[in-house]
Amino acid sequence: MLLLNYIQSKTNLSETSIKNTVTLLNQDCTVPFISRYRKEATGNLDEVEIGAIVKYKEEFETLEKRKATILKALEEQDVLTDELKTKIEACQDSTTLEDLYLPYKKSRKTKAETARKNGLEPLAKIIMSQNANDIENIAVKYIKGEVTSTEDALEGARHIIAEWINERTDIRTSLRQQLERYAMISTKVVKTKKEDEEAQKFKDYFDWEESLNRIPSHRLLAILRAEKEGFIRVKIEIDNDRALERIDRKIIKSDNACADQIEIAITDAYKRLLFPSLSNEALQNAKEKADDEAINIFAKNLKQLLLGSPLGEKRVLAIDPGFRTGCKVVCLDEKGDLKHNETIYPHAPKNDQIGALKKLSTLTEAYQIEAIAIGNGTASRETEALVRKIRFKTDVQVFVVSEAGASIYSASKIAREEFPNYDVTVRGSVSIGRRLQDPLAELVKIDAKSIGVGQYQHDVDQNKLQKQLDVVVENCVNAVGVNINTASKSLLSYVSGIGPKLAENIVNYRSEKGAFSSRKDIKNVPRLGDKAFEQSAGFLRIKDGDNPLDDSAVHPESYAIVTKMAKDKGVSVKELIGNTSTLKKINLKKYITEEVGLLTLEDIVKELEKPGLDIREQAKVFTFNQNIKTIEDLREGQLLPGIVNNITAFGCFVDVGIKESGLIHVSNLSDSFVKDVNEHVHLHQQIIVKVLSVDLPRKRIQLKLHK
Known part of the structure; x- marks a missing residue:
């Protein structure tokens, strides 16, 4: 099966869009770059649609790799027939593929394998033919060695038949369908754990039953966590009689002693092999579905959090509130650099409110503070009430900021590198202040799973979760754009085409050579080649640089087009930027070439109208009901x-x-x-x-x- 056909069957996107996107991906282009700067090639696909192509491309390549491994194994066993090869090559899903391979897997010692070694396979074939009437007399001929009786012989033959039944793809498919439609998941509390304090949060699931295909994601994950912690037992059930009857109809074609033996083998195959394996598979599939839903919810939350409203480049006083240990206070300049830190003790047990008020008032005036950020943890409400008592000489806005993950950051390697001479309490306060200034720039330094906006994030597939969250962070960072002269190594590492190593090189180059004055200077960074420049340049901003376009999302590859537009209108590039009336008069069709189409030109004009516009809303002050404290x-x-x-x-x-x-x-x-x-x-x-x-x-x- 061709890659393009596979992706198209999963996405319903046009073949041309898929083909061109795959070509760009194979050229090491990133999703943000493709969605922003290659719209003509993709047919204007967004990052979600391109992300789907990436997902199914990887899925197809994994499937093809597994096919090659299986085909090689079958060739080595000398069991690969043309028919089997055709079936394997035509496979479109891993479940069917593994079913085809199942009879040839080299597995541990089984009852069926032991029976074969005892020479009982011919007897099993006679029984399966369903033609013999006196099967017990026939079985006598197979009594030898470890087979000491007729019953031993028949039992061994049934083990072989049970394995054949287990390996039949039609039977496995039928049972899968029954599990998918009718399986029930039920739970029972472990009696010895019923009164445990920790078990009480799972009390709803001490005696629970629900359809497996309808159970909500959060409920299944909660049940599986309760089982993992040993508080409940989980069981998957279907109507066994109906399942056995369906298998009987597929196999039993006679009414004799052979049929009796086959019926016993069917029951054995179902209870010992088929149901345990496929019910576990059904539960695992339900878990994967629940994981995907939980991960998608987390991803949506993370995107909203990362694109939260920034206050912008304002001078901030940040407070990490506390009672006994005091409130840690820091003063930050517009760039988020630490200018001062100390501790005040306005709350119990010291209750030095007067001293705290004087100190905050003095610091606000001394560092020309424009906003105050208060962490929302312990003593937050009390600290907010205290701050609001101060009559500032200037208009100072007061914000309550989420502390989620701040403690993770303050103890991290990144924080230690940024503030080697300060302890975790100061670093935590700085993080709170910077989150107000720019949530995205600060939150990228923290492991996304620790930010506190997920749902059972520690119970889902961690590799899948990390991959999805990385995609979200990358898309958010590139959607906003990054000031290359102020961005941290963490933020730069998420820029399209950069990564951790180049981000470190950029920061080191900036430290040695000073601020970048143009996008062209970026090429001087060690190991930042043409491909990395192509992928990253449009997302990197340079404020007050040599070229006004360097502070916009216009890619350097399109600078010549903008220059020509300006020349045709008799103005400079600088005069064209923000000149809405002139921009609206431009006939874009005049600038269409083989490489540049109308979609790109429309993007360029839109960006020129409001260059470097932050897609995020401005931070707004919010006040809780002051009468509600507990x-x-x-x-x-x-x-x-x-x-x-x-x-x-x-x-x-x-x-x-x-x-x-x-x-x-x-x-x-x-x-x-x-x-x-x-x-x-x-x-x-x-x-x-x-x-x-x-x-x-x-x-x-x-x-x-x-x-």
Whole structure:
């Protein structure tokens, strides 16, 4: 099967788009580069569609590699027939492929293999022919060696027949279909663990039953986690009688002693070989489906988080709140560089509010602070209330910032390299401040799984999760663009065509030679060749450089086109940028060439209208209800301001300014059916919620989205 046909059958994209995209991928072009700068070739595919081509290309190549391995193994065993080879080469999925290979696998010692060594395969063939009536007399002839009785002979023959039945692709396919349609998953609590405190969070699954093909992702992952931790036992079941009857109909064609032996072998094959193997496979398939859904939810959340509203290049005072250990305070300049740090103790046990207020007021004035970022962890509300008492001489905005993952960053190698002379508490405060300035630039330094916007992220396939999250980070970084003169090594490593090693080379070159003044200078970075420059240049920005186009998403390969446009309009390139009236008068068809089409030209003009425009919204100040400090302050029917801090398949969690987040279940997001939570809310969205119920013992809050 051809690669293009395989991808087309999975995506329904045009053959030309697939072919050209595959060609670009084979030339080591990245997804962001292809989607942004090769629209004519792909037919204007976006990064999601190109990502699907990448996925199915890899899937096809893996399948073809496995086919080659199997064909080689079969040739070495001298069992490869033309018919078998044709079937293997025509295979379009790994399940069918492995079924075809199953009879020829060199497996551990089995009951069937032992029976063959005892010379019982001819007897098994006689039974399967279903022509013999006095099978016991025939079996007597096979009593020899380890076979000491008629029953031994018949049992050995049945083991061989059971293996044949297990290896039949039609029977395996039929049973798979039954499992797919009718399998039930059930759970029972392990009695000795029923009262364990840790087990109580899985109490709903102490006695549970549900259709395997309908169980939601989050529920299956919760059940499997509970089983892994030893609190429950999980069982997969179908109607065994119906399954056995279907196998009987496929095999038994007579009504004699042979049929009786075959029926016993069918039951053995089903209970010992087929059902255990295929029920495990069905559960694994359900797990993979649940993984994919959980990973997709995490990916959507991560994208929204990374593209969160930046405050921009403002001077920030950041506070990591605390009680006994005090509040760690840092002052950052517009670039996020640390200018000052110290600790204040406004809360118990020291309660030095007056000293803390004076210090914050002094620091704000001394470092010309424009905004204050307060971490949302322990003592956050108390610290926010304290800060809001200060009467600043200038307009200082106060923000509460998520601390999720800040502790991971502060203890990381990246943080130690950035701040070798400061401890983890100072690094954590810096991270909080920088997150306000630019969430994307700071969050890329943290392992995405630690950011706290996932759903059972530690229970899913970790390789698949990491791969998907890397794609999300790469797409977000390149969608926003990166200032090459200020970006960290971590941020640069996600730029199309760069990677960790070149990112390190760029930072080292910048340290030695100073700021880049033009995109052309990037080529001077050691080991950054033409291909890396082609892939990365359009996503790297240079502020106030030699060429105004260097601070835009216009690729250097298109500079000549812009120059010609400006010349034709009698203006300079600098005068053309932002000149909407002149840009709208340009006849784009005049500039179409074999390499550059209308899609690219429209992108160029759009970028020239608003060069370097940040696709993210500006950060907005948000204030919680100051009367709500703990869960005990909540009452049914209250309307409260809140911020969406996590999205799951079953709803979203909302921060209403206390330690516990409340849940808006999908049924409370809208009066109509909710197919996708993301269609109704997005991460860090500021919303109004209504309190439906408060469960104080379990510390659970049920909310409703107030329209």
